[in-house]
Amino acid sequence: MPDGPSPAEVGHRLRELRVRRGLSQADVARDAGITQATVSNYEKGVREVPLSTLLALARILNLSLGDLLESPEVIVVRDSALGRAVREWQADPAAAGHVEAAS
Numbered sequence: 001m002p003d004g005p006s007p008a009e010v011g012h013r014l015r016e017l018r019v020r021r022g023l024s025q026a027d028v029a030r031d032a033g034i035t036q037a038t039v040s041n042y043e044k045g046v047r048e049v050p051l052s053t054l055l056a057l058a059r060i061l062n063l064s065l066g067d068l069l070e071s072p073e074v075i076v077v078r079d080s081a082l083g084r085a086v087r088e089w090q091a092d093p094a095a096a097g098h099v100e101a102a103s
Contacts, residue, residue: 008045015043032056052085
């Protein structure tokens with residue numbers, strides 16, 4: 001049994017939040033640096049959303065990562081590229097929530 005939400009659950013939540021904010025898939029895709037087809041696949045649960053993209057989506061939707069995933073758990077990032085993404089996200093004053101990168 002998985003520890004977190006399934007790709008379908010994340011996709012459903014992503015679509016719900018996007019629509020509630022009046023954003024199109026194209027709007028979200030442009031701001032996240034991905035294609036509209038990728039956003040569609042995430043929302044359908046066809047593809048799992050990478051952590052770096054989840055961070056971007058949370059920022060775009062003005063949510064904490066925990067709110068986006070409906071999970072209050074802390075995420076520890078050990079990958080250096082993801083660690084940089086987390087640090088950049090934390091440095092953004094408009095970002096919501098808190099994620100800590102592991103040393």
